[in-house]
Amino acid sequence: MTHDTSPIHRTIELPDELLVGAIDTHIHSGPWLKSCPGRLDPFQIAEQAKQAGMRAVVFYDHTFGNSAGTSWMVRRSVPGIDxxxxxxxxxxxxxxxxxxVKTALHYGDGAKFVHFGTHCTxxxxxxxxxxxDGxxxxxxxxxxxxxxxxxxxxxxxPLDGPVPGELEEILGLVAGHPDVYLNTGHISPGEVMRLAELAERFGIRKMIVAHPARAWLSTAQQKDLSxxxxxxxxxxxxxxxxRGLPRTNYYVEREYADEIAGIANEPQFQGVVQWASQLREVGLANVVLGTDYGIGSCPAPREGMRLLISTLLDLQFSxxxxxxxxxxxxxxxLGLE
Incomplete structure (x- = not known):
């Protein structure tokens, strides 16, 4: 895609106008551990997104793992948004x-994605x-x-060798549900490339490389995957x-609150200009942007999407x-078009 550098007439209302029809594919909706409460409950998140005219939201629960039940309840209670x-x-x-995985695919409206984990990879x-001592x-x-x-x-x-039976069964389940996408989770670059190979082998139609895993990949690897x-x-x-703020949003034990390897603490995640520049170099054809918000100390997800759009405008995205x-x-x- 050619980068359009022609100026945009920006108004105060423009980010809100661009929010209409937007989709946030990464919201931590809760419930949360008591030690790390969320910003809003799932119903409030969906209601705010609906009021903004957003088309859809995708909920995550990286503690117990199953957000298919939460999304089913919210969809019934907040009509007018997917x-x-x-x-x-x-x-x-x-x-x-x-x-x-098998149960989640048939639970509520059915899981839309299967994800290989965050803090527990x-x-x-x-x-x-x-x-x-510093x-x-x-x-x-x-x-x-x-x-x-x-x-x-x-x-x-596994980076090579036979595919373990459990992984083989999971990949087969995803392949058998073409409306479901695979998410790499927070795995290493080598694991991402192996999982991509396996996804192709098993005939999985859609896979997304989770944002931390993407950032650990080289630009060449990202181009190849795209x-x-x-x-x-x-x-x-x-x-x-x-950056550097310890949180217990997976482990109950306070001593397991990470300070050094969380997303915000990695050198790859230092600044939006570098982030945007790499995305442009990779190419935008298959890039999906969301907030990863929901935590109590961050803006509400709807405001996070507005912030994202405003920042993209600042960066001269067309x-x-x-x-x-x-x-x-x-x-x-999501299979919506």
Missing amino acids: VYGGIILTTNFGGMNPRA YHMASREGSYV KPVPFKDLYPKFAEQELARAIRI ARGFFLEGSVSDWLFH LAEIELLTRRNPARL
Whole structure:
């Protein structure tokens, strides 16, 4: 896509006008742990999005993992906006658990996505930690119990060799539901590339590379994945989040509040200009943008989407590009067009 540099006549109302029809594919809707409450409840999130004229929202629950039930209740209670949920594989429910996926696909309106985990992937669990005497120390080195229990059961995608039975069954389930998309979760670059290969082998129609996983990839790898038809996720939290602020939004234990490996603490997530420049270099054809908001100390998701659109305007994205990133590509991912 050619970058249109012609000036846009910007009004105060323009971001709100561009919010009409937008889709936020990444909202942490809750419920949340008591130690890390959300900004709004799921019904309020959907109602605000509806009032703004948004087309759809997609709910995440990365603690217990199943937002398909939440989305079903909200869809019934807040008509006039599409609300979707899915399943995030978590160690709370056995990690790589085909039975959980099978159930989620038939629960409520059915899971719209299957996601390979956030804090409980091996890639994340092996990197999260705390500062000790000013130096970052991973939990696995700081707490033997964490290494023995949490790291040992963390979710991994094998980089080569045979496909484990549980993973094979999950991929087969997703392939058998063409309206469902696969989300890589917070896995390593090598795991992303292997999962892309497996998705092609199993005939999975749609897969999106989660925004932290995308940022860990090289630009060349992102270009390759986009050329092969995979979606790439970007989010507001990539560049507007709290750096170094410990949160217990997955583990109940206060000592497991990550300070060093969270999204906002990585060098890849330092500044919106660099973020936007890389997306342009990769190409916008398969990029999907959302907020990753919902946490109590961030703006409400609706305002996060407005902030995203305003920032894209500041960065000289054209109206057509903003529509592509916040409406058309998300709609393709969700099977709405």
